[in-house]
Amino acid sequence: MTEEQTCAKCDRDTVIFREYEGRGLCEEHFSIDVNKKIKRTIRKNDMVKSGDTIAVGLSGGKDSAVMLQQLVEIFGDRPDIEIVAVAVHEGIDPYRNESISAAEEMCEKMDVELEIGRYEDYYDLRMENVVDRLEKSNCTYCGIMRRDLLNKLSREVGADKIAIGHNLDDEAQAIMMNHVKGDMKRLARISGSDPVDHDKFVERIKPLKDLMEREIALYSKLHDLGVIDRCPHVEEGSLRPIMKSFLNRLESEMPGIKHSIVSQGRELSDIVNENKDFDSEENQLRECERCGEPCSSKVCRKCQLLEEVEKAKE
Ligand SMILES: [Zn+2]
Ligand SMILES: [Zn+2]
Structure with missing residues (x-):
């Protein structure tokens, strides 16, 4: 051929x-x-405006490495736009040490400032001390804390936006997972952004959301960007890895299916957003009574999970 x-x-x-x-x-x-x-x-998607400081969530892995390199290429010469990098250390060695070193090296090469936040300093917790002893999957705890900490770090560096390295595969997985769980509220967040009308909440942008994971992987290989970012504590039996391999199988049988899942999911999400009064009261953002971070209930999800983690430590 x-x-x-x-x-x-x-x-x-x-x-x-x-x-x-x-x-x-x-x-x-x-x-x-x-x-x-x-x-x-x-x-x-009007992601970047003149005057913006953009915090780039950097894991050292291929997605975020490609994102940083691209944002520097696109905006690096613009005096009205500033780019800084933020990274999270969950306390999983040597896995995270390696990717943090890769992130540091990258930032030095590109002349980008890097701010690192550790669970240890912010939550008095190292993930490796509590994994597999928790009620829910490891990634549930880690994911919520990472999100909370990235938001905090972005605020600390004075960012207007935080760029997250989510790709089209991540979005297709999220859409399908919301379908499976019948979670309309989360589905609504796919196209609509997160609730941003709180001054403690840094707006999230996803510049890679229209690129497939395998294309980012190829680009990172061709340009020697990022290291393998594969946490050793992912549980294969949880929903996301199952959905991931399911979608990969579907795509190989029906090329283009991931793109159509994403475009239909975004459309559906728009419709849900237009009829959003189904949870108007819950959409009101307030501040967590324990940590003061923005959330939609009295105590934020991160503080609820931290309480469970404390129990597991005992
Ligand atoms: Zn050519
Ligand atoms: Zn809280």
Whole structure:
């Protein structure tokens, strides 16, 4: 199949064949296309404005490494836009030490300031001391705390936005998980942004949300960005990893299905958002009575989970 081996834009060999587009691209045209897609996502969703300071959530993994490199490429020369990086250490060694070193190295090379926050300092907790002893899956606790800490760090560096490295696969998984659980409230958050009308809540943007995971992985390989970011404590039996492998199987049988799940999920989410009064009272943001962070109930989810973690420590 010579067709598949020659770039659709020039006569060089392809590095990728996109079944969902029916065309292949060479290294150069693939890289140009990745940059174009990210720019388009940012523009279409009004993600960045003049005067913004953007905190880039950096894990050292491929997604966030590509995101930082791209944001620096797109906005690095703009004097009216500032980029800083924020990273979280959950207390899982040596896994996180390695990716934090990668993050530090990257920031130094790109001349970006990096702020690191540790669960140990903020929550008096190292994940590796409590994993597998908790009521819910490890990732549930870690995910909520990471989100809380990234928000706090972004505030501390004076950011207007926080950029999260979620890709199209992550979004497809989230949409399908919300369907399975029948969670309309979370589904509504897919297209609508998070509740932002609280001054302690830094607006989240997702510049990679229209790119597939495998394309980001390829880009990171071609440009030598990021390290393998695979937490050793992910439980294979929890819903997300199951949904992930299910969607990968579907995509290989039906190229393009992830894109259509995401576009339908966003559309549905818009409709839910328009009819949102179903939980208007819960949408009111207030401050957690324990930690003061913005949340929708008396005590935030992170503080509730921390209480469970304390019990597991005993
Ligand atoms: Zn080409
Ligand atoms: Zn709280």
